[in-house]
Amino acid sequence: MAAIAGNVRIDGRRLWDLLMEMARIGATPKGGVRRLTLSAEDRQGRDRFRALCEAEGLAVTVDAIGNMFARREGRDPTRRPVMFGSHLDSQPSGGKFDGALGVLAGLEVIRTLNERGIETEAPLILCNWTDEEGSRFGHSLMGSGVWVGGIPLEKAYALADTEGVTVGEALEAIGYKGDLPARPFPADAYFELHIEQGPILEAEEKTIGIVTGAQAMAWYDLALTGWESHAGTTPPARRRDALVGAARVIALVDRLMREQGEDGRGTVGFLRVEPNSRNVVPGRVAFSAEFRHPSDAVIDALDRRFEEETRAIAAGMRLDLAFTRVFRYPAQPFDPACVALVREAAARLGYPAREIVSGAGHDACAVARVIPTAMIFVPCKDGLSHNEAEEILPEHAAAGAQVLFEAVLARANRVP
Structure with missing residues (x-):
């Protein structure tokens, strides 16, 4: 008979x-990490993750876009598996916990089950998704996006970094x-633990974000082309x-x-100026933009409005404009039943909690298009993320992992 969580603690x-x-x-050197997707460092992280999973008896498979799936069998192999995880790639100057917390807390869930001899009814699958960050190849949620069918595989393979290396070549x-084909397989649910990457939970002294x-978010690539000329001789x-x-x-x-008030988000995070010389009027600038x-x-x-007013700016300055919509993700609600399991786990464990809408994009946002999904947030210091100074408390990491443990087991052992 399958065991339930009870008083089992990670x-x-x-x-x-x-x-x-x-x-x-x-x-x-500043205490963060640089594990750009599909880099040598990412390979080392993946290799370590695979070794740790195999040491726990998990069967690790990799699909055509590099997503990794580590499977633990259940009592009933015909049941759809419960999935959970996150990503191991980072920003160029990222923090230690963004993504990695969800993957490694998932591994701690597996370790706890193994050492307690707990067998779930449904199989479990721990995931490491490829290129959640989008910082190297310019397309966030790439691995999970391909997996759910939102990005054609060949389009993803053709994406190139600033050095001209494509995703296919890097893989x-x-x-x-x-x-393994990069497409959805039957699954019962997906859970993802992540740091909040914002200030709300810490400010309100909440341990868990439900x-x-x-x-919703929209990303753009833009390039303005003018005329390179001498900085000292070219009049206005x-x-x-x-x-x-x-x-x-x-x-x-x-x-x-x-x-848009306090709910508005708009950012330009990438800028490349050519020829990037102090005494030349810049002739071309490529840059990103996004709204959420x-x-x-x-x-x-x-x-x-953004396209209309950007085109007006370019025309008024006699600049050529290349305007590309990289992707658009609609607002994504999570599955009420899965969210309820997170809420119930936090309450049962006595953690101060509140409901929250994610301001950031996560693999869960893509996966939720095809599988019932929920997320768990824990606070980060000063709401800081995508920064080498990103920090969380050990007790918050443990609390998030415990809620993940409870929610995964409750879903895996539920009566279908």
Whole structure:
């Protein structure tokens, strides 16, 4: 007969030690990590993850986009598995916990089950998704996006980094272009533990965020092309300054964001200036832009206004504009039954908790399109993330992992 969670507790110290061990792979001098997706450091993290999973008796498979799935069998192999996990890739100057917490807390769930001899009714699958961050190849949620059918595999393979290396080439280079088809397989549910990456839980002294869904987002790639000319001899009327044009578009992004009040989000995070010489009027600037908001209608309106006003800026400055919509994700509600399991676990364990909408995109947002999904948040210091100074408390990591443990077991052992 399958055991239930009861008073079984994960080992918080063991989880913390594992987080610190993974943080040594791609460690930066300022205490963060640099494990860009499909890099040598990412390969080392993947290799370590695979070895740890296999040591726990899990069968590890890899699909064609590099997503990793570590399976623990259940009493009933015909039952659809319960999935959980996150990602191990990082930002160029990222923190130790973004993504890694969800993957390694999932491994701690498996270890606890194994050492207590607990057999679940349904199988379990621990996931490490490829390129959640989108910082190297420019497309966030790439692995999970391909898996759910939102991104064609060949399109993903053709994405290139700033050095011209494609996703397909990078997968081959690190040995993680797997044989498993990159498409959904039958699964019962998906749970993801993550740091909040914002200030709300810490400010309200809440240990657990019960994530009810994620806000809509739209990403863009833009390039403005003008005319390179001498900085000392070109008068204002003759200038076609691509960088000034980009600056005006950046100010537009900020203005449109602030018009939405506290729910508005708008960012330009990438900028490349050519020829990038101090005495040349810039002739070309390539840059990113994005908007996020809980409302699909607001994102639709921002999308229209942003393109219209950007084109007006370019035309007024005699600049050529390349305007590309990289992707658009609608607001994604999570499954009420799965969210309820997170809520019930937090209450049963006595953790201060609140419901929250995710301001960031996560693999769970993609997976939720095809599988019932829920997320668990824990606080991070000062709400800081995508930064080497990203920090969480060990007790919060343990609390999040415990809620994950309870929710996964409750789902895996439920009466179908």
